[in-house]
Amino acid sequence: MPVPPELKKKLEQEGIVGVSDPEFGGERVIRVYVETEEDAKRVLMEMPEVKVAGVSVKTEPIVSGRFYALARTEKIRPIVGGISTGNYRITAGTLGLIVRDKTTKKPLILSNNHVLTQVINGIEGEIGDPILQPGPYDGGTENDIVAKLLRFVTIKLPPETNLVDAAVAEIVEGLDFKEFEIMDIGKVTGIAEAREGERVFKSGRTTGLTQSTIFDTRATIKVYGYYSPDSYAIFEDQLISSTPFMAGGDSGSVWVNERKEVVGLGFAGSDRFSCANRIQNVINLLDIEIPTVRVVTMSALPLLALAIIPNIYLMFKKS
Amino acid sequence: MATILEAFNEARRILSGRPNVQGISYTSDRIIVYAISAEGIPTSILGFPVEIIITGPFRIY
Numbered sequence: 532m533p534v535p536p537e538l539k540k541k542l543e544q545e546g547i548v549g550v551s552d553p554e555f556g557g558e559r560v561i562r563v564y565v566e567t568e569e570d571a572k573r574v575l576m577e578m579p580e581v582k583v584a585g586v587s588v589k590t591e592p593i594v595s596g597r598f599y600a601l602a603r604t605e606k607i608r609p610i611v612g613g614i615s616t617g618n619y620r621i622t623a624g625t626l627g628l629i630v631r632d633k634t635t636k637k638p639l640i641l642s643n644n645h646v647l648t649q650v651i652n653g654i655e656g657e658i659g660d661p662i663l664q665p666g667p668y669d670g671g672t673e674n675d676i677v678a679k680l681l682r683f684v685t686i687k688l689p690p691e692t693n694l695v696d697a698a699v700a701e702i703v704e705g706l707d708f709k710e711f712e713i714m715d716i717g718k719v720t721g722i723a724e725a726r727e728g729e730r731v732f733k734s735g736r737t738t739g740l741t742q743s744t745i746f747d748t749r750a751t752i753k754v755y756g757y758y759s760p761d762s763y764a765i766f767e768d769q770l771i772s773s774t775p776f777m778a779g780g781d782s783g784s785v786w787v788n789e790r791k792e793v794v795g796l797g798f799a800g801s802d803r804f805s806c807a808n809r810i811q812n813v814i815n816l817l818d819i820e821i822p823t824v825r826v827v828t829m830s831a832l833p834l835l836a837l838a839i840i841p842n843i844y845l846m847f848k849k850s
Numbered sequence: 851m852a853t854i855l856e857a858f859n860e861a862r863r864i865l866s867g868r869p870n871v872q873g874i875s876y877t878s879d880r881i882i883v884y885a886i887s888a889e890g891i892p893t894s895i896l897g898f899p900v901e902i903i904i905t906g907p908f909r910i911y
Contacts, residue, residue: 763907
Protein backbone atom coordinates (compact mmCIF):
# COMPACT_ATOMS: atom_id res chain seq x y z
CA MET A 532 0.00 0.00 0.00
CA PRO A 533 1.44 3.47 -0.88
CA VAL A 534 2.51 5.59 2.08
CA PRO A 535 0.26 8.68 2.60
CA PRO A 536 1.79 12.05 1.51
CA GLU A 537 1.94 13.38 5.11
CA LEU A 538 4.27 10.49 5.95
CA LYS A 539 6.41 10.91 2.85
CA LYS A 540 7.08 14.48 3.99
CA LYS A 541 8.89 13.10 7.04
CA LEU A 542 11.62 11.89 4.69
CA GLU A 543 12.69 15.53 4.29
CA GLN A 544 13.84 15.55 7.94
CA GLU A 545 17.50 14.89 8.54
CA GLY A 546 18.34 11.38 9.70
CA ILE A 547 15.08 9.82 8.50
CA VAL A 548 15.68 7.45 5.58
CA GLY A 549 12.34 5.68 5.29
CA VAL A 550 8.76 5.47 6.52
CA SER A 551 6.34 2.60 6.35
CA ASP A 552 2.76 1.82 7.30
CA PRO A 553 3.13 -1.98 7.55
CA GLU A 554 0.17 -4.32 7.30
CA PHE A 555 1.36 -7.37 9.15
CA GLY A 556 -1.49 -7.34 11.64
CA GLY A 557 -1.49 -6.40 15.33
CA GLU A 558 -1.48 -2.81 16.61
CA ARG A 559 -0.94 -0.28 13.83
CA VAL A 560 2.40 1.55 14.02
CA ILE A 561 4.29 3.78 11.62
CA ARG A 562 7.83 2.56 11.18
CA VAL A 563 10.40 5.32 10.86
CA TYR A 564 13.76 4.12 9.53
CA VAL A 565 16.64 6.28 10.73
CA GLU A 566 20.39 6.55 10.21
CA THR A 567 21.62 6.48 13.83
CA GLU A 568 20.63 5.76 17.44
CA GLU A 569 20.59 9.52 18.04
CA ASP A 570 18.05 9.92 15.23
CA ALA A 571 15.93 7.17 16.81
CA LYS A 572 15.93 9.01 20.17
CA ARG A 573 14.97 12.25 18.42
CA VAL A 574 12.05 10.55 16.66
CA LEU A 575 10.77 9.18 19.99
CA MET A 576 11.09 12.64 21.61
CA GLU A 577 9.78 14.81 18.81
CA MET A 578 7.17 12.64 17.15
CA PRO A 579 6.04 9.71 19.30
CA GLU A 580 2.86 9.81 17.21
CA VAL A 581 2.01 11.02 13.70
CA LYS A 582 -1.33 11.91 12.14
CA VAL A 583 -2.33 9.73 9.21
CA ALA A 584 -5.59 10.75 7.55
CA GLY A 585 -6.56 12.53 10.78
CA VAL A 586 -5.80 9.54 13.02
CA SER A 587 -2.92 9.52 15.54
CA VAL A 588 -0.68 6.50 15.11
CA LYS A 589 2.35 5.58 17.27
CA THR A 590 5.77 5.65 15.64
CA GLU A 591 8.42 2.95 15.90
CA PRO A 592 11.93 4.17 15.05
CA ILE A 593 14.20 1.52 13.50
CA VAL A 594 17.92 2.15 13.11
CA SER A 595 18.64 0.93 9.59
CA GLY A 596 21.47 3.19 8.41
CA ARG A 597 21.27 4.61 4.90
CA PHE A 598 19.65 2.50 2.20
CA TYR A 599 21.53 1.71 -0.99
CA ALA A 600 20.12 0.10 -4.12
CA LEU A 601 20.37 -3.68 -3.62
CA ALA A 602 19.05 -5.72 -6.48
CA ARG A 603 17.99 -9.25 -5.63
CA THR A 604 19.80 -10.41 -8.76
CA GLU A 605 23.15 -9.07 -7.53
CA LYS A 606 25.69 -10.70 -5.25
CA ILE A 607 24.31 -10.20 -1.74
CA ARG A 608 26.16 -11.03 1.49
CA PRO A 609 25.12 -12.08 4.03
CA ILE A 610 22.81 -14.35 2.06
CA VAL A 611 19.15 -14.12 3.01
CA GLY A 612 15.78 -15.41 1.76
CA GLY A 613 14.29 -13.73 -1.32
CA ILE A 614 17.39 -13.37 -3.52
CA SER A 615 18.72 -14.96 -6.71
CA THR A 616 20.31 -18.40 -6.48
CA GLY A 617 20.62 -21.62 -8.44
CA ASN A 618 22.51 -24.78 -9.28
CA TYR A 619 25.52 -23.93 -11.48
CA ARG A 620 23.74 -25.56 -14.46
CA ILE A 621 20.38 -23.72 -14.29
CA THR A 622 19.34 -20.11 -14.99
CA ALA A 623 18.18 -18.63 -11.68
CA GLY A 624 15.54 -19.07 -9.01
CA THR A 625 14.98 -17.81 -5.50
CA LEU A 626 16.71 -18.68 -2.24
CA GLY A 627 13.57 -19.29 -0.18
CA LEU A 628 14.85 -19.35 3.38
CA ILE A 629 17.84 -20.41 5.41
CA VAL A 630 16.60 -23.26 7.62
CA ARG A 631 18.25 -25.88 9.84
CA ASP A 632 19.00 -29.56 9.34
CA LYS A 633 16.82 -31.35 11.89
CA THR A 634 19.62 -33.75 12.87
CA THR A 635 22.89 -31.84 12.51
CA LYS A 636 21.37 -28.36 13.12
CA LYS A 637 23.55 -27.04 10.28
CA PRO A 638 22.20 -24.06 8.29
CA LEU A 639 20.75 -25.01 4.91
CA ILE A 640 19.40 -23.13 1.91
CA LEU A 641 15.80 -24.14 1.13
CA SER A 642 14.48 -23.80 -2.42
CA ASN A 643 12.91 -25.93 -5.14
CA ASN A 644 14.37 -29.11 -6.59
CA HIS A 645 14.28 -27.44 -10.02
CA VAL A 646 16.33 -24.51 -8.67
CA LEU A 647 18.96 -26.35 -6.64
CA THR A 648 19.26 -29.39 -8.93
CA GLN A 649 18.76 -29.30 -12.68
CA VAL A 650 15.65 -31.26 -13.43
CA ILE A 651 14.52 -29.15 -16.38
CA ASN A 652 16.81 -30.55 -19.04
CA GLY A 653 16.35 -34.20 -18.24
CA ILE A 654 18.71 -34.80 -15.34
CA GLU A 655 18.65 -34.11 -11.66
CA GLY A 656 21.63 -32.66 -9.87
CA GLU A 657 24.22 -34.57 -7.92
CA ILE A 658 24.83 -34.27 -4.22
CA GLY A 659 27.62 -31.75 -3.75
CA ASP A 660 26.72 -29.68 -6.83
CA PRO A 661 27.77 -26.04 -6.36
CA ILE A 662 24.94 -23.60 -5.62
CA LEU A 663 25.62 -20.03 -6.74
CA GLN A 664 24.37 -16.65 -5.48
CA PRO A 665 23.42 -14.96 -7.69
CA GLY A 666 22.22 -17.72 -10.03
CA PRO A 667 24.10 -18.24 -13.33
CA TYR A 668 21.59 -16.18 -15.36
CA ASP A 669 22.25 -13.23 -13.05
CA GLY A 670 26.02 -13.48 -13.49
CA GLY A 671 26.88 -16.02 -10.77
CA THR A 672 30.16 -17.85 -11.40
CA GLU A 673 32.44 -20.32 -9.62
CA ASN A 674 33.50 -17.35 -7.46
CA ASP A 675 29.96 -17.11 -6.08
CA ILE A 676 29.51 -20.59 -4.57
CA VAL A 677 27.46 -20.25 -1.38
CA ALA A 678 26.38 -23.85 -0.77
CA LYS A 679 26.59 -27.48 -1.90
CA LEU A 680 23.52 -29.52 -2.84
CA LEU A 681 22.71 -31.76 0.16
CA ARG A 682 19.27 -33.38 -0.30
CA PHE A 683 16.38 -33.25 -2.74
CA VAL A 684 13.08 -34.99 -3.33
CA THR A 685 13.07 -36.64 -6.74
CA ILE A 686 10.34 -35.44 -9.13
CA LYS A 687 8.35 -38.47 -10.29
CA LEU A 688 6.42 -38.62 -13.56
CA PRO A 689 2.86 -40.07 -13.96
CA PRO A 690 1.35 -42.39 -12.93
CA GLU A 691 3.35 -41.60 -9.77
CA THR A 692 2.57 -38.40 -7.90
CA ASN A 693 4.54 -35.84 -5.89
CA LEU A 694 4.03 -33.74 -2.78
CA VAL A 695 6.93 -31.29 -3.12
CA ASP A 696 9.41 -29.74 -5.50
CA ALA A 697 12.04 -29.11 -2.85
CA ALA A 698 15.73 -29.36 -2.07
CA VAL A 699 18.27 -28.12 0.46
CA ALA A 700 21.92 -27.15 0.14
CA GLU A 701 24.53 -26.92 2.89
CA ILE A 702 26.02 -23.46 3.30
CA VAL A 703 29.78 -23.37 2.77
CA GLU A 704 32.01 -22.90 5.81
CA GLY A 705 32.63 -19.31 6.83
CA LEU A 706 29.90 -17.70 4.70
CA ASP A 707 27.81 -15.03 6.39
CA PHE A 708 24.05 -15.69 6.35
CA LYS A 709 20.77 -14.51 7.91
CA GLU A 710 18.96 -17.51 9.34
CA PHE A 711 15.14 -17.67 9.03
CA GLU A 712 15.07 -14.18 7.47
CA ILE A 713 13.55 -13.00 4.20
CA MET A 714 14.35 -9.77 2.39
CA ASP A 715 11.53 -7.21 2.87
CA ILE A 716 9.64 -9.54 5.24
CA GLY A 717 12.09 -10.04 8.10
CA LYS A 718 12.42 -13.03 10.44
CA VAL A 719 9.79 -15.71 10.10
CA THR A 720 8.06 -16.82 13.30
CA GLY A 721 7.49 -20.52 12.58
CA ILE A 722 5.22 -22.57 10.36
CA ALA A 723 1.45 -22.90 10.01
CA GLU A 724 -1.22 -24.55 7.92
CA ALA A 725 -2.55 -22.24 5.21
CA ARG A 726 -6.21 -21.28 5.50
CA GLU A 727 -8.52 -20.43 2.63
CA GLY A 728 -9.02 -16.68 2.32
CA GLU A 729 -5.98 -15.65 4.39
CA ARG A 730 -3.45 -13.21 3.02
CA VAL A 731 -0.01 -14.50 2.04
CA PHE A 732 3.23 -12.78 1.05
CA LYS A 733 6.28 -13.88 -0.84
CA SER A 734 9.63 -12.26 -1.55
CA GLY A 735 11.22 -13.47 -4.78
CA ARG A 736 14.10 -12.81 -7.16
CA THR A 737 11.95 -11.50 -10.02
CA THR A 738 8.90 -9.74 -8.61
CA GLY A 739 10.15 -8.86 -5.12
CA LEU A 740 7.61 -8.58 -2.31
CA THR A 741 4.07 -9.38 -3.50
CA GLN A 742 0.90 -10.62 -1.85
CA SER A 743 -2.19 -12.65 -2.61
CA THR A 744 -4.73 -14.76 -0.73
CA ILE A 745 -5.10 -18.52 -0.34
CA PHE A 746 -7.70 -19.87 -2.75
CA ASP A 747 -7.29 -23.63 -2.34
CA THR A 748 -5.44 -25.76 0.20
CA ARG A 749 -5.71 -29.30 -1.19
CA ALA A 750 -5.44 -29.22 -4.96
CA THR A 751 -4.07 -31.99 -7.14
CA ILE A 752 -2.50 -30.39 -10.23
CA LYS A 753 -0.49 -31.16 -13.36
CA VAL A 754 2.65 -29.03 -13.57
CA TYR A 755 4.55 -28.77 -16.85
CA GLY A 756 8.26 -28.22 -17.37
CA TYR A 757 9.95 -31.13 -15.61
CA TYR A 758 12.52 -33.11 -17.61
CA SER A 759 11.21 -31.46 -20.81
CA PRO A 760 9.03 -28.39 -21.49
CA ASP A 761 6.03 -30.51 -22.52
CA SER A 762 6.12 -33.25 -19.90
CA TYR A 763 4.26 -32.83 -16.66
CA ALA A 764 4.37 -34.11 -13.10
CA ILE A 765 1.34 -34.48 -10.82
CA PHE A 766 1.42 -32.75 -7.43
CA GLU A 767 -1.05 -33.53 -4.64
CA ASP A 768 -1.96 -31.54 -1.53
CA GLN A 769 -1.02 -28.17 -3.06
CA LEU A 770 -1.81 -24.57 -2.15
CA ILE A 771 -3.26 -22.28 -4.83
CA SER A 772 -3.31 -18.49 -4.52
CA SER A 773 -6.19 -16.39 -5.84
CA THR A 774 -3.91 -14.42 -8.17
CA PRO A 775 -0.64 -15.09 -10.04
CA PHE A 776 1.65 -13.25 -7.59
CA MET A 777 4.82 -15.05 -8.67
CA ALA A 778 6.70 -15.12 -12.00
CA GLY A 779 9.57 -17.01 -13.64
CA GLY A 780 12.62 -16.81 -11.34
CA ASP A 781 10.50 -16.55 -8.17
CA SER A 782 10.58 -20.34 -7.82
CA GLY A 783 11.74 -21.32 -4.38
CA SER A 784 10.32 -18.33 -2.54
CA VAL A 785 8.35 -19.22 0.57
CA TRP A 786 4.80 -18.05 1.29
CA VAL A 787 4.23 -16.49 4.70
CA ASN A 788 1.01 -15.41 6.36
CA GLU A 789 0.36 -12.12 8.19
CA ARG A 790 1.95 -13.53 11.35
CA LYS A 791 5.09 -14.27 9.30
CA GLU A 792 4.53 -18.01 9.66
CA VAL A 793 5.73 -20.01 6.66
CA VAL A 794 2.84 -21.85 4.99
CA GLY A 795 4.23 -22.91 1.60
CA LEU A 796 7.10 -23.24 -0.85
CA GLY A 797 6.20 -21.56 -4.16
CA PHE A 798 7.15 -23.36 -7.37
CA ALA A 799 4.64 -22.99 -10.22
CA GLY A 800 1.66 -21.15 -11.61
CA SER A 801 -0.68 -20.44 -14.49
CA ASP A 802 -2.08 -17.29 -16.09
CA ARG A 803 -4.55 -17.08 -13.15
CA PHE A 804 -2.89 -18.69 -10.13
CA SER A 805 0.35 -19.39 -8.30
CA CYS A 806 1.04 -22.71 -6.54
CA ALA A 807 3.00 -23.82 -3.50
CA ASN A 808 3.83 -27.04 -1.67
CA ARG A 809 2.46 -27.24 1.87
CA ILE A 810 5.40 -26.40 4.13
CA GLN A 811 4.69 -29.33 6.48
CA ASN A 812 5.27 -31.74 3.57
CA VAL A 813 8.52 -29.94 2.69
CA ILE A 814 9.75 -30.14 6.29
CA ASN A 815 8.88 -33.82 6.66
CA LEU A 816 10.42 -34.93 3.37
CA LEU A 817 13.63 -32.88 3.68
CA ASP A 818 14.15 -33.47 7.42
CA ILE A 819 14.58 -29.79 8.22
CA GLU A 820 13.25 -27.44 10.88
CA ILE A 821 11.95 -23.90 11.13
CA PRO A 822 11.65 -23.17 14.86
CA THR A 823 8.75 -21.24 16.33
CA VAL A 824 9.64 -17.83 17.72
CA ARG A 825 7.57 -16.93 20.76
CA VAL A 826 6.58 -13.29 20.55
CA VAL A 827 5.93 -11.78 23.99
CA THR A 828 3.17 -9.21 23.66
CA MET A 829 2.55 -6.38 26.14
CA SER A 830 -0.60 -8.13 27.32
CA ALA A 831 1.47 -11.20 28.20
CA LEU A 832 3.98 -9.26 30.34
CA PRO A 833 1.93 -9.31 33.57
CA LEU A 834 1.58 -13.08 33.24
CA LEU A 835 5.30 -13.40 32.63
CA ALA A 836 6.01 -11.29 35.71
CA LEU A 837 3.67 -13.47 37.79
CA ALA A 838 5.57 -16.52 36.60
CA ILE A 839 9.04 -15.09 37.35
CA ILE A 840 8.62 -13.12 40.60
CA PRO A 841 7.91 -16.14 42.89
CA ASN A 842 11.08 -17.82 41.59
CA ILE A 843 13.18 -14.72 42.30
CA TYR A 844 11.68 -14.58 45.82
CA LEU A 845 12.52 -18.25 46.40
CA MET A 846 16.04 -17.70 45.10
CA PHE A 847 16.68 -14.90 47.60
CA LYS A 848 15.03 -16.84 50.39
CA LYS A 849 17.37 -19.77 49.82
CA SER A 850 20.47 -17.56 49.83
CA MET B 851 -25.24 -40.69 -0.53
CA ALA B 852 -21.50 -40.68 -1.27
CA THR B 853 -19.06 -38.63 0.78
CA ILE B 854 -17.15 -35.70 -0.72
CA LEU B 855 -13.93 -37.76 -0.51
CA GLU B 856 -15.51 -40.57 -2.50
CA ALA B 857 -16.68 -38.01 -5.07
CA PHE B 858 -13.18 -36.49 -5.21
CA ASN B 859 -11.61 -39.91 -5.82
CA GLU B 860 -14.20 -40.61 -8.51
CA ALA B 861 -13.39 -37.22 -10.09
CA ARG B 862 -9.68 -38.14 -10.15
CA ARG B 863 -10.51 -41.43 -11.87
CA ILE B 864 -12.79 -40.05 -14.58
CA LEU B 865 -10.83 -36.86 -15.26
CA SER B 866 -7.28 -38.24 -15.19
CA GLY B 867 -7.15 -38.93 -18.90
CA ARG B 868 -8.58 -35.60 -20.06
CA PRO B 869 -5.92 -33.27 -21.50
CA ASN B 870 -7.97 -30.13 -20.80
CA VAL B 871 -8.13 -30.89 -17.05
CA GLN B 872 -5.20 -29.28 -15.17
CA GLY B 873 -6.18 -30.00 -11.61
CA ILE B 874 -8.88 -31.02 -9.17
CA SER B 875 -9.79 -30.20 -5.62
CA TYR B 876 -12.79 -30.13 -3.32
CA THR B 877 -14.54 -28.19 -0.60
CA SER B 878 -17.04 -29.56 1.91
CA ASP B 879 -19.84 -29.40 -0.64
CA ARG B 880 -18.42 -29.41 -4.17
CA ILE B 881 -15.73 -30.67 -6.53
CA ILE B 882 -13.44 -28.07 -8.10
CA VAL B 883 -11.92 -28.72 -11.53
CA TYR B 884 -9.15 -26.50 -12.95
CA ALA B 885 -9.31 -26.80 -16.74
CA ILE B 886 -8.33 -25.13 -19.99
CA SER B 887 -11.92 -25.66 -21.21
CA ALA B 888 -15.14 -27.13 -19.84
CA GLU B 889 -15.31 -29.75 -22.59
CA GLY B 890 -16.24 -33.21 -21.32
CA ILE B 891 -16.37 -32.27 -17.64
CA PRO B 892 -19.57 -33.46 -15.92
CA THR B 893 -21.68 -30.95 -13.96
CA SER B 894 -21.94 -33.29 -10.99
CA ILE B 895 -20.08 -36.33 -9.65
CA LEU B 896 -21.75 -38.80 -7.25
CA GLY B 897 -24.33 -36.14 -6.44
CA PHE B 898 -21.86 -33.33 -5.72
CA PRO B 899 -21.82 -30.26 -8.01
CA VAL B 900 -18.69 -29.58 -10.05
CA GLU B 901 -17.29 -26.04 -10.19
CA ILE B 902 -15.14 -25.54 -13.30
CA ILE B 903 -12.41 -22.90 -13.08
CA ILE B 904 -10.88 -21.98 -16.40
CA THR B 905 -7.10 -21.53 -16.28
CA GLY B 906 -4.08 -22.01 -18.50
CA PRO B 907 -1.68 -24.89 -17.75
CA PHE B 908 0.43 -24.79 -14.58
CA ARG B 909 4.16 -24.45 -15.27
CA ILE B 910 7.24 -24.31 -13.09
CA TYR B 911 8.44 -20.73 -12.52
